[in-house]
Amino acid sequence: MMIKKMLHPFQEYQAGMTRRNFFGKMAQGIGAMALGSILNPHILSGAPTNPFGLATNNGLGLPHFTPKAKRVIYLFQNGAPSHVDLFDYKPMLRKWHGKQIPDSLTSGKRFSTMTGEQTARPVIGEISNFAQHGQSGAWVSDFMPETAKIADELCFIKSMYTESVNHAPAITFFLTGSEQPGRPSMGSWLTYGLGSTAKDLPDFVAMTSRDKEASCGQIFYDYYWGSGFLPTKFQGVKFRGGGDPVLYLENPQGIPRKMRRKILDNIQELNEMNHADYGDTEIHTRIAQYEMAYKMQMSVPELTDFSDEPQHILDMYGPDVHRKGSFAYNCLMARRLAERDVRFIQCMHAGWDQHTNLNYQLITQCRDTDAPSAALIKDLKQRGMLEDTLVIWGGEFGRTPFLQGNIKDVRNWGRDHHPYVFTLWMAGAGVKPGLSYGASDEFGFNPVEVPVHVHDFQATVMHLMGIDHEQFTFKHQGRRYRLTDVDGHVVKDILS
């Protein structure tokens, strides 16, 4: 059964203008739904939005209140950056350098097997030099000169803590609220809950990069941006570092775009005929998705073409910006995606796992990430986009204030995984700039002021997006799941 519905004159006009003769003689019979979804790609994600990009019609009643942030850029630092060498200045460490860290701190704590059975745990002082920066006087080490310059834009949370001592579970915990794979990631929750805003791009994009030396990388599992038990259309679309940024994006050789258009028109027409016969509404979704695929074939290359960026902008992100798949490249991509109203942009950078190469690898790692991260903040700010974009920078845990390895073997110094306290920064929409929040003890070992659990952090991100994390649940296998599991409190003190 065909849905015979007259088109609104304006729709008809738009149809004519945008896609001349698209359905040829079938135009009269186009289901209103199909046409609606072609004209309004927001329908594609299954979650239409109103013109303000706020409320959705998906029956979830979201957002719960006016959001501060429209979108999130999460610069995830895989491997765990050393908080004591970068942001959490502890003069005590140099005083205690070479001395065994007090047993009162380490007894009963879990570390990875790399130091779990090591009995000597000498403190080592920071390998960098710290200074205070900006009006806020935030402590930043000289490994991060560009970040130091924008310290007044940032809100450092210095009392973060987590539960897992290994990478994959800890990253999964940060991104999905559970150590075991299988739950939806933060970006999936948000795109599911808040609906679609991007016109011709996916609403949740993930990108990955690693240190140039590839010294010690962790694998990027696709469940880091997976949709878990939410429908798969809410999973992050991974933009690749090489080749087509989206798999199978390019038409086969010998099928130019004009020809693709004509073939698609035929497919859509034949599908319409089938719909007339079968009445299955999924056919209309299919038509819309083929149209979206076609749009992405145009929008993605345009997105990745940096030739319209002025030189001073490119310079700001650093020389790596031209190397596809580098962190700098991904940061600029993040800004371009944000401009195109992509809701959740997840850039993951690996290589922070300095078990045996702290003295030379940490600085390389900082060189790769410092300028691009700072450039992204400045770039968003000058475009007025920092006001409604939330930027997050941080890893899955911190690193031990004590040494992994032999203190005489300076070249192989390292620090082990440290979930008990670490630092993360946020900036932009709804977050107080120039704030250092929370504190660790004098060894940078445990939090002493306002500890912030991963679920608290997640609750806060949700809050900034206009969502009460306790109310936003999805029923699966008989249980109502939420990103923050059964915990989490919004860290109100950091909200502007």
Place this chain on the structure above:
Amino acid sequence: MVKEIKITLFLLCGFLWLSGCGISMPDEIETAYEALPEKIDFNFHVRPILSDRCFNCHGPDENTRKANLRLDVEEAIFSKITESGSFPVVKGKPEKSQLISRILSEDSDLIMPTPESNLSLSPEEKAILIKWVEQGAEWKLHWAYTVPKKVELPTVKNTDWPKNKIDYFVLDKLESNGLRPSEEASKETLIRRLSFDLNGLPPTPQEVEAFKNNASTNAYEKLVDRLLASPRYGERWAWEWLDVARYADTNGFQGDFTRDMWPWRDWVIKAFNENMPYDEFTIKQLAGDLLPGATPENILATAFNRNHPYNTEGGTIPEETRVVNVFDRVETTGTAWLGLTMNCARCHDHKYDAITQKEYYQLFDYFNQTSEEGGGWGGKIKPLLNLSDAEKRQEMEGLLEYIDGLVEQVEVFEFEKFPRDFGLPASESSVAKELKGLDPRILLKPTDNRATGEFRVLSEYFKKKDMAYANLLTDVFAKKKSYDELASSSIMVMVMDELEEPRTTYILDRGGYNNPMLNEAICMDVPAVLPPLPKDEKNNRLALAKWLVSKEQPLTSRVTINRYWQHFFGKGIVKTIEDFGVQGALPSHPELLDWLAVDFQENNWDLKRLFKKIVMSATYRQSSKVSEELLEKDSENTYLARATRMRLPSWMLRDQALYVSGLLVDSIGGRPVKPYQPEGIWSEATFGKTIYQQDKGDALYRRSLYTFWRRIVGPTFLFDNASRQLSTVKSANTNTPLHALTTLNDITYVEASRVMAENVLLEKNNDVKRLQYAFEKATTRRPDAEELSLLKNRLADLRNYYSASKEDALALNSIGEYRTNDSLNLVDHAAYTAICSLILNLDETINRQ
């Protein structure tokens, strides 16, 4: 205002009492009450409400239970509450039941559910609870825990329609909901539907023709029998079981080493093709190694429980990995056979289902007895089944024994060389700490856990320092290396075994491997809510497997029927395929599910018989066409007044493209193959450590089932498939632009279009016939005049284009590695390649209608 209502209600009370209502209700509840069915059923109406809104605080989990009140067991809900002296529920007396007064309360301190819970009850739900109490508050065991029974077939009005027993149950529901079944689908539609459902491939035009022309009354049944007997049947259903079994060809995690599990995959195909009864299929996979006189094939079947991911990432703690693997086995068993989500009970008593944390660890104990230790390296982690010939096996066993002896000597050596406190690793000796330039992590490892290469590093290091020690190390290295070489050229499947000295199982506090609660040793047993194990048999993994498929155990047959049902009708009779617990969905056709479950057991757990029954039904044979009226009445097709139109799984889409083009290499089993994959996928995922070496020739065109599955990054041509990280029973079916890009642009599909075009050109001699043939190959039907004219116009346009642009024609025709037929006209061939790609992308082609 409240007072007024109370007074009015008081005045009305006499009237209400007469009208059958013993309690005053606000208007909206009263309205809802009027609309309720005559008889409230505990399982279908009441328990879902109690479970969803109350059990979180008043359910099985002792640790979070509030006010010491539980509403999930019969004794408790009718017993006096000690503190207040009142009763949660008094049969027949809502006004005396605390449960009712609390849900009607307007006092925020008293109302249930509490405002903080973020839960609430609708007027209808409140009315249900009231009416249930009024009607005597009958309590029943959760439906899925009761033994299924065959009920008598319902009587139906339209006695002409049913073809077998399934139809009586379906029609009964349709008639009581004022719905009519749809007409039977066309023969073309039916043969395509059947071919995909039973064999995972479409029919050939010749097969369609033969079926259409066969007017005999048993033509349909003959077709069904042929498809059930085809070896493709085993391949089609093996895929589904591989998703359940989280099968992959690598470990997952960092390193992601390749393993040899594919002989087990071939065992599965064979089991399906030989129609192994499902109870035997279950017992062999869960406990084949424990069968009396277990054959290598029985042991091979147990690879099922070693298919889980295995973490050998640097820094992981072996015991943690081992425990996580046991968790996986418990939970996979829960999902695949019991339809119960067990994972909550790892850390605490289940919030909803009557599974305590202790019971979880009782199941854990069954799977806790293998010699797997959690450590190890590579993709061949013991216990292993070596499939090499006897001579090679002997050689390898001899080597292992010899190596063990040598390693013992190393142990003795290091004990003297690196003095340290008892129990500490060699690296903690002060002597070891003085060693410069040696990775301390090697000496940290126990001697029998060091990798082959580490022995070489050690021997090199000590060459100038301690000759005797170095020589011994060199010897270990050499022997280990020979063993490794023999192993790498052997097929060694990871399987299950049973320790002679059993491990003691403890409850792990909050699921932490390092937090055993040592006060109580846990012994293997099944959950108390289900029937007990037989008393006279030895209790071990084999007993558990037999119990799972015993007559008394109510879940396995229901869960299995339901899982398979979804592949024929788009969803299960119980929509939550993975959850038959109290929070799961209720069956849409409970009597049908039970009838099928009992019938399945009574008939030797015969899957082919079950599938035949399903596809022979009139229910299955309906058309999937849907009117607007029906769509409005039953958009989800719960009542089955039509067949369900379904997008083919992505693996079937690829198989279809290969098959209709003529590319498919139709052979069964063997090593996994590596077909086309865009460049850089593996290397990006593994930091350049692993490069995808695409196969050549026939290997490119095997069924998708045989594609090598790297667990951290599965085959890229798939979408919506289970990720094979954990057991998955529910099929996903989404619709995204990325799917469109795959079937439009993936080299597999373009090459298939090219070869399909070649066959079409050679097979038929004019455009109309060719277009018809191509269309028919993909959809099983002839295009109508309008469709044909559209294709003809496009063909003409394509010919024009490719005549003018020969380079594009050449470019298109050289996609893929299959040889190009130079005898064909280049322009024709390119135009038809584009047409075939168009046809392979039609919604009708990618769906089974």
